[in-house]
Amino acid sequence: MASISGIYSSSPTLNHKNHSNPIRRRTPLPSFPPHPKPSPPRSLAREAPAQLSAITKRVNAGLEKDPRALWLRYVEWLYQHKELGLYLDVSRVGFSDEFVREMEPQFQAALRSMEELEKGAIANPDERRMVGHYWLRDSARAPNSFLKAQIDKTLDAISEFANDVVSGKIKPPSSPDGRFTQILSVGIGGSALGPQFVAEALAPDNPPLKIRFIDNTDPAGIDHQIAQLGPELASTLVIVISKSGGTPETRNGLLEVQKAFREAGLNFPKQGVAITQENSLLDNTARIEGWLARFPMFDWVGGRTSEMSASIDIKEMLAGAALMDEANRNTVIRNNPAALLALCWYWATDGVGSKDMVILPYKDSLLLFSRYLQQLVMESLGKEFDLDGNRVNQGISVYGNKGSTDQHAYIQQLREGVHNFFVTFIEVLRDRPPGHDWELEPGVTCGDYLFGMLQGTRSALYGNNRESITVTVQEVTPRSVGALIALYERAVGIYASLVNINAYHQPGVEAGKKAAGEVLALQKRVLAVLNEASCKEPVEPLTLEEVADRCHAPEDIEMIYKIIAHMAANDRALIAEGNCGSPRSIKVFLGECNLDELYA
Ligand SMILES: O=P(O)(O)OC[C@H]1O[C@H](O)[C@H](O)[C@@H](O)[C@@H]1O
Numbered sequence: 001m002a003s004i005s006g007i008y009s010s011s012p013t014l015n016h017k018n019h020s021n022p023i024r025r026r027t028p029l030p031s032f033p034p035h036p037k038p039s040p041p042r043s044l045a046r047e048a049p050a051q052l053s054a055i056t057k058r059v060n061a062g063l064e065k066d067p068r069a070l071w072l073r074y075v076e077w078l079y080q081h082k083e084l085g086l087y088l089d090v091s092r093v094g095f096s097d098e099f100v101r102e103m104e105p106q107f108q109a110a111l112r113s114m115e116e117l118e119k120g121a122i123a124n125p126d127e128r129r130m131v132g133h134y135w136l137r138d139s140a141r142a143p144n145s146f147l148k149a150q151i152d153k154t155l156d157a158i159s160e161f162a163n164d165v166v167s168g169k170i171k172p173p174s175s176p177d178g179r180f181t182q183i184l185s186v187g188i189g190g191s192a193l194g195p196q197f198v199a200e201a202l203a204p205d206n207p208p209l210k211i212r213f214i215d216n217t218d219p220a221g222i223d224h225q226i227a228q229l230g231p232e233l234a235s236t237l238v239i240v241i242s243k244s245g246g247t248p249e250t251r252n253g254l255l256e257v258q259k260a261f262r263e264a265g266l267n268f269p270k271q272g273v274a275i276t277q278e279n280s281l282l283d284n285t286a287r288i289e290g291w292l293a294r295f296p297m298f299d300w301v302g303g304r305t306s307e308m309s310a311s312i313d314i315k316e317m318l319a320g321a322a323l324m325d326e327a328n329r330n331t332v333i334r335n336n337p338a339a340l341l342a343l344c345w346y347w348a349t350d351g352v353g354s355k356d357m358v359i360l361p362y363k364d365s366l367l368l369f370s371r372y373l374q375q376l377v378m379e380s381l382g383k384e385f386d387l388d389g390n391r392v393n394q395g396i397s398v399y400g401n402k403g404s405t406d407q408h409a410y411i412q413q414l415r416e417g418v419h420n421f422f423v424t425f426i427e428v429l430r431d432r433p434p435g436h437d438w439e440l441e442p443g444v445t446c447g448d449y450l451f452g453m454l455q456g457t458r459s460a461l462y463g464n465n466r467e468s469i470t471v472t473v474q475e476v477t478p479r480s481v482g483a484l485i486a487l488y489e490r491a492v493g494i495y496a497s498l499v500n501i502n503a504y505h506q507p508g509v510e511a512g513k514k515a516a517g518e519v520l521a522l523q524k525r526v527l528a529v530l531n532e533a534s535c536k537e538p539v540e541p542l543t544l545e546e547v548a549d550r551c552h553a554p555e556d557i558e559m560i561y562k563i564i565a566h567m568a569a570n571d572r573a574l575i576a577e578g579n580c581g582s583p584r585s586i587k588v589f590l591g592e593c594n595l596d597e598l599y600a
Pocket residue numbers: 188189190191241242243244245246247250303304379506509
């Protein structure tokens with residue numbers, strides 16, 4: 001108890017005793033933030049004098065620390081969406097009215113580009129693609145009737161399929177009780193994070209089908225998921241999700257699952273569902289093999305904004321997202337929650353990502369929201385070049401788990417340590433379903449503690465000049481989760497326009513994928529060289545230098561060493577003599593010679 005009351009009283013900003021005359025104390029404000037900001041980068045100074053002056057003024061701006069003035073600021077800026085029961089509080093972010101005025105033209109331009117995007121403009125110029133995730137929740141906004149029909153048809157088909165699976169109309173072929181009991185979702189990135197977040201947030205305590213995920217190419221992780229299913233593999237619906245239909249991690253997951261089906265004597269196609277673009281590799285495989293169902297993903301929906309393409313209770317989520325989208329079309333910044341968020345991000349990070357975004361949901365079921373936002377924000381905003389080709393190295397880092405758990409982990413640093421972040425609290429007003437609450441001490445419930453922790457942390461951080469935003473929802477429901485996703489999707493879009501980058505492609509991810517492909521190609525060459533030497537009489541063990549020379553890749557010797565060490569650790573018919581800690585001592589050959597391959 002002592003520590004709880006400590007938190008309540010730790011905020012100088014809310015403790016009237018600290019201020020002799022709170023109402024009149026309007027000017028002698030400590031500057032907020034207290035340290036001078038680093039100068040904006042040169043390109044910004046050169047290209048946007050208005051922004052520069054806003055940032056300079058911001059350095060000198062003080063935020064009201066007087067509790068009454070703070071309350072007025074809270075009331076003045078509080079955004080409420082009545083129908084969604086959603087609130088956005090930006091009062092603990094220190095932007096000045098002048099900053100908002102100076103940003104106004106940029107915001108109007110950003111809102112106009114969002115309008116164009118919704119009308120079907122090529123908003124992803126590098127990939128020459130439209131960006132249509134907003135149409136998924138309001139198909140009437142799709143730019144033509146063909147796209148509208150595609151969206152409506154898919155939504156109906158998914159709903160019907162989900163109902164038939166849950167009701168038992170669609171059955172697994174060899175399950176004893178005749179119903180699907182588990183879902184195994186195979187996918188990565190945007191094809192995993194959204195479903196994971198939504199499942200964690202919305203699944204009831206005893207769902208008709210339990211869901212588990214394979215979202216990596218880690219064989220031990222895949223084995224673990226399959227082992228946990230045990231005999232229930234026979235009643236598992238396997239949903240393979242990949243927009244491109246060619247992502248190697250997802251393909252590997254599928255191949256591993258298919259192997260497990262074969263070993264259990266089960267017929268995979270009767271339990272397999274593919275969610276992918278029409279005519280992708282995955283789609284074609286599913287069609288040829290006659291999988292149970294196939295649902296389309298659309299070219300104009302990016303992976304990280306595809307959460308609304310397939311999900312249980314999708315209609316309510318879509319309704320929440322559609323309401324939020326509507327609010328986000330408002331051209332008055334303070335009445336547009338996504339614009340308000342983007343404004344806070346711009347202010348807090350100087351429009352150059354100088355601070356990290358810490359997401360703290362005070363609700364266990366929202367644990368994965370920060371992980372979901374990590375992809376949405378960092379993959380969208382983390383760009384080397386702006387739309388005019390200038391090198392800008394943009395982005396905002398995102399991390400966070402959940403409150404109050406994080407109170408016992410890293411909040412110490414947030415309050416007192418390096419000041420390189422701003423916080424977003426996600427508050428859920430309803431603690432428990434009605435009728436289940438009880439007071440664990442007089443007048444106080446378990447949920448009151450959680451509430452106290454959130455408010456206390458917000459005040460304690462603010463008391464030390466750490467800015468925060470608070471998003472409040474009444475309950476975690478499909479509707480509010482849909483609204484939260486839509487709020488952040490749009491804020492990312494607006495922010496991207498403000499800083500003039502393409503939020504809808506991910507060229508940086510491709511570099512790593514290409515490099516991974518090159519490593520695997522090199523491994524094949526290494527194996528061919530070793531096979532040739534191992535087919536000699538007597539067998540010719542090779543040093544790493546010799547392997548590298550014969551692969552015509554002397555510059556890749558370090559990678560060859562790593563490939564050999566990895567294969568040796570995994571009992572791969574490869575014999576390495578010497579000590580892995582002294583790479584020069586290693587001599588390597590294969591335990592068996594493959595003549596077919598040698599003469600292929
Ligand atoms: O859905 P897929 O095509 O399999 O893509 C899965 C993921 O692949 C890449 O890593 C992209 O950067 C992500 O944006 C995408 O979500």
